[in-house]
Amino acid sequence: MVYQKDSQVLENIRLGEDCFKLIFSAPEIVKQSQAGNFVHILVNPFSYPLLRRAFSIHEVNRQKGSLEVVFKVIGTGTEHLSRKRRGDTVNLLGPLGKIFSYPDKKDISIMIAGGLGIVPVYFLTRDLLRKKHRGKIYFLYGAKEKEQLYCLLDTRRLPRKKVETLYSTDDGGYGLKGYLDALLKQVLEKEEKSKVKIYACGPEGLLAKLSHLAREENLFCELSLEVGMPCGMGTCMGCVVKYKPDCNSPVTFKRVCCEGPVFKAQEVILD
């Protein structure tokens, strides 16, 4: 079930110079939300900016019926959203999109969070913890520099006994100096590949690398993709990604909003 609801802003928290966390009260949407889902937000009721903006859900509080989104100001839409204050009302559409395939207890989960790509994999991790998931979880979080690890407060709170959290920054200011794929390599060397389930979101370059890696090494890997979506409901056909489920299939197009945003890494072609 998809809901369209005027939702009250409970809090707007600044996470960095141009990064914000908005917490909304949206009980119906929260009830149905699972990791990988997104909400389509009408940033204002006027005609400019016109279209909704899609945001993966970062975290939910099922008791309070609240959900969190995290975003950077990159244009007019996010600029408007960044100015929302407690008590403001914003129209939300959701939950939308396909979810991650949750691991089972024998699996070793590796979350790969590139920059703000942390959002959907953080939700997955938190949801697994809430469900008392017994399998091992790695959480690899990387960004250009420490200041852009916007959700550091969240990841530091992940229970160490259950989640092994590793960091990387391009400049070495926090965690390993280098990219997330280097961290992934370290983890893959330790673990049995057939038990590994990788869940990733982040910049296109990172996801393209993971897509190749998953294909070459035959790894289980799911990617959450980010593209502009006019409708979010599968009607406009505007948000497609190149899709090729195996080497014998022709390239077709899949809608990220409703046939994704979560895809098997092997099956999408990212340039």
Next chain:
Amino acid sequence: MMVRATRHKNIDLAIEIAGVKFDNPVMVASGTFGYGKEYADLVDLNQIGAVISKTLTIVPRDGHPPLRTFETPSGMLNAIGLHNIGVDNFINEKMKFLRTKKTKVIANIAGSTIEEYVQVAEKLNSAEGLHMLEINISSPNVKRGCMEFGSRADLTYECVKAVKEVSRYPVMPKLSPNVTDIVEIALACQEAGADCISLINTLVGMAIDWKKKKPVLSNITGGLSGPAIKPVALAMVWKVYQKIKVPLIGVGGIMNTQDAVEFFMAGASAIQVGTVNYVDPQASVKIVEGLKKYCLENKIASMKELIGIAQQSPA
């Protein structure tokens, strides 16, 4: 909560166009509402005058590579390239659901050749529960067919006539604004036997990525829609109404009741809402409610009173 039409029950917005009795004059435009079911959680289809399908072609089409859409000031560009499930899948999979609803169903059709338009129309003759065909002679995003026909009066005539001859449904060609004289094209439609005419489709536009130094859309150009094009659409309805006898269905940038009323006043017998469905999926039902309220407040007994009323007292 779905918007429910209960408050203004006594107002009847029903209108008959080309022998089809629509419960109200609000339709959802082709390409903005999928095949209807996609919005079923949010919109009560029983309350919309008509659902117009995504353009259907004789075989399924994959459309253009990404990027296909881009937001512009108060509008958006799209170059989808007629990505659709094909006419057979529409008849076999989508009509079953649509048939259960009170809304009228209009199939939008296209082809690369006039023969393909005819083939699609012939197949739809067997679709139970369909009420009308909208002929897409106006999409600017494919090399062959569509606007290729709709930008020339002679080819418009040929295409509309060919479809009209084989179809058991009334036909509604959808006109392109990307022409020198839209009245000439509308006249060709009328002569060819069109039962009504919808106008306008999108305006050709483009966007350039100034960082990447290249066009944003893979198709280079796309069709502009949304409130940005409303004045253009309104002017075209106004102009065509003066020369054409068949009913007009106004479309282009309608966001709310006021926009809709303006189109009726310019000469439209019904309206289509398109891009606004992405902004507010319930916009069509809200406009139906708004029209009832407008009629009640202004003592309008039938929508017919409004059609072309502004033409009687030009400024």
